[in-house]
Structures are given as C-alpha cells and as structure tokens.
Amino acid sequence: MQISLTISAPSSSRYLHHFSDPSPHSISQKPPPSPFSQPLPAIQFAVRNLSLGQQLSRVHSVKGSGFFSAIGRAIEEEEYRKARSEVLRKGFELEGYSIEGISIGGHETCVIIPELKAAFDIGRCPLRAVHQNFVFITHGHLDHIGGLPMYVATRALYSLKPPTIFVPPCIEEDIERLFDIHRSMGQVDLNFDLVALDIGETYELRNDLVVRPFRTHHVIQSQGYVVYSIRKK
Numbered sequence: 001m002q003i004s005l006t007i008s009a010p011s012s013s014r015y016l017h018h019f020s021d022p023s024p025h026s027i028s029q030k031p032p033p034s035p036f037s038q039p040l041p042a043i044q045f046a047v048r049n050l051s052l053g054q055q056l057s058r059v060h061s062v063k064g065s066g067f068f069s070a071i072g073r074a075i076e077e078e079e080y081r082k083a084r085s086e087v088l089r090k091g092f093e094l095e096g097y098s099i100e101g102i103s104i105g106g107h108e109t110c111v112i113i114p115e116l117k118a119a120f121d122i123g124r125c126p127l128r129a130v131h132q133n134f135v136f137i138t139h140g141h142l143d144h145i146g147g148l149p150m151y152v153a154t155r156a157l158y159s160l161k162p163p164t165i166f167v168p169p170c171i172e173e174d175i176e177r178l179f180d181i182h183r184s185m186g187q188v189d190l191n192f193d194l195v196a197l198d199i200g201e202t203y204e205l206r207n208d209l210v211v212r213p214f215r216t217h218h219v220i221q222s223q224g225y226v227v228y229s230i231r232k233k
Contacts, residue, residue: 096115097113097116098114099113100128101120105143107143108124108146110125110147112129117132118134119135121135122146124147124150125151133161135163135164135165136225137168138224139168139171139223140220148175156191162193166196172194197213199215205227207232208229208231209230211225212225212226213226
C-alpha cells in the first residue's frame with residue numbers, strides 16, 4: 001500500500017492564545033514570532049506498508065502457482081539422476097555371470113544378465129536392456145514395466161527379432177490391452193511373444209536352461225524367477 005501525504009503551512013495566520021497562557025495577548029497585539037511565520041515548503045513522502053497478512057498472502061500465491069512444487073520435483077529428479085549414474089557404474093560377476101542394471105525404489109528397476117540375454121523387469125528401458133531377448137516381469141507397477149512398449153518398439157527400430165516377454169498370468173490381458181493402445185496411437189506394429197508363466201510352471205530358454213517362477217510378497221500380486229541349468233545325459 002502506498003500513502004502520499006502533502007503538508008503545507010499558510011504564509012500568514014492569526015495567533016490565537018491558549019486559555020491557559022499566563023500572559024495572554026489580545027488579538028490586536030502583535031503576536032510573538034511564530035515558527036510558521038515563514039512559509040514551509042511542501043513535504044511529500046511515500047510509505048510502503050505491507051502487513052504480515054499481506055506478506056503471507058503473497059507467499060501463498062507463489063506456492064499456489066506451483067513454483068515450490070516445481071523446485072521440489074527438479075531437486076528430486078536431480079537426485080534420481082545422480083543415483084542412477086552411480087548405480088549404472090556398478091556391476092558384479094557371480095559364477096561366471098555378469099549382473100548389471102539399476103534398482104531405485106519407486107523410480108526404476110531393471111536387472112540384466114547379458115550371458116542369458118535376459119532382463120528382469122524393464123524399468124524405463126535402459127539402452128542396455130534393448131539388446132536382451134527375454135524380459136521377465138515381476139509385477140505391474142510402473143517403475144518395473146513403464147518402459148515395456150519402448151523396449152519392443154526400439155528393438156523393431158534396430159531390426160532386432162521380436163522379444164519374448166514373461167509376465168504373471170494376472171496381468172496378461174492388461175499387457176495385451178496396453179500394447180493395443182500403443183499400436184492404435186502410433187499406427188505401428190509392435191511384435192513380441194507374450195508368455196504368461198504361473199507359479200510351478202517351467203519354460204525352457206534353451207536346451208540347457210530352464211526358468212521357473214516363484215511367489216513373492218508385495219502390495220500387489222508378484223513373482224520372482226529362478227533360472228537353472230540342466231544336464232542331459
């Protein structure tokens with residue numbers, strides 16, 4: 001709020017004594033010198049005065065604009081990128097198999113075993129996963145399956161053969177509908193083999209490797225996978 005105040009004194013004025021003045025002067029007498037006997041220049045000043053309520057209302061209006069939430073999202077995304085870059089540098093070998101990938105809760109999970117040409121969950125479809133022929137989906141949360149259509153589409157872009165995707169039977173129809181939507185929106189062919197593999201069933205990846213799902217505990221129905229070798233005599 002701005003207040004503009006102008007004060008100006010008259011060039012001459014009558015002197016009126018106060019009733020408590022011990023030596024009053026009559027009106028006809030010459031008055032004593034007055035501090036206002038000379039005209040004073042006009043005094044102008046502006047006062048900016050914001051009440052606490054007005055200041056808070058401005059802060060709330062900034063919050064309401066999404067400014068702070070945008071900063072929060074940017075910070076969270078930057079932290080995710082840093083964590084992702086750290087994870088991608090790491091990997092280890094186990095019994096002659098390389099284990100690579102990324103797993104950041106709520107953001108992305110994709111574990112890759114190149115020797116098996118397999119990825120367990122697809123996350124946001126890291127480029128390394130595109131070259132794996134098999135994908136094993138554990139459950140339907142987006143941080144585990146969000147990149148599935150991109151995985152299939154990118155393999156087609158690179159002229160790689162259609163992949164084989166293993167899913168729990170409870171989400172088989174949802175996966176089919178998901179790809180039907182992307183086929184309709186993009187007017188493209190998205191070719192893959194979908195295998196609904198239930199607990200207790202087995203699938204032969206190659207003549208010496210078999211995969212079998214097992215039950216896991218999560219907030220929604222989920223399963224893990226065991227890959228084991230077999231020896232034929």
